Amino acid sequence: MTSKMRKVPKIVTLFILNxxxxxxxxxxxKNKWILADKxxxxxxxxxxxxxxxxxxxxxxxxxxxxxxxxxxxGKKQRMILSNKEVDVIPVLCRSDSSEVKLNYKNSKYxxxxxxxxxTYNLGVKKDFVIKMTKSVGxxxx
Numbered sequence: 001m002t003s004k005m006r007k008v009p010k011i012v013t014l015f016i017l018n019x020x021x022x023x024x025x026x027x028x029x030k031n032k033w034i035l036a037d038k039x040x041x042x043x044x045x046x047x048x049x050x051x052x053x054x055x056x057x058x059x060x061x062x063x064x065x066x067x068x069x070x071x072x073x074g075k076k077q078r079m080i081l082s083n084k085e086v087d088v089i090p091v092l093c094r095s096d097s098s099e100v101k102l103n104y105k106n107s108k109y110x111x112x113x114x115x116x117x118x119t120y121n122l123g124v125k126k127d128f129v130i131k132m133t134k135s136v137g138x139x140x141x
Contacts, residue, residue: 010089065101
């Protein structure tokens, strides 16, 4: 008897720093079913066969209105999101642009000092955020 391996969705999570080393956070729209009205980071689900780099560039422009340079790809982290197991791939990015153009998935944005990140209602456990940021070399504490 063979057992089918269940595919776990992969999500790219983008920690974007501008030229002033401020971190971009976005607030999910209230009508979103995952992490509605919570602060977080741009990103999204990777498509089948897609590389992390391709997913970053496909996701970032529609979400924030500008492209980024990838500085570091971190270690994949597994978590439960809305009762579903997902693999999150943290990616540290840089951009010279600070002019954000949000799409319908997010309602607000802020550029913050990375050390302020854990003061926001992120909708995920703080220790998970710390693991992700450490994985890409972003100091938030």
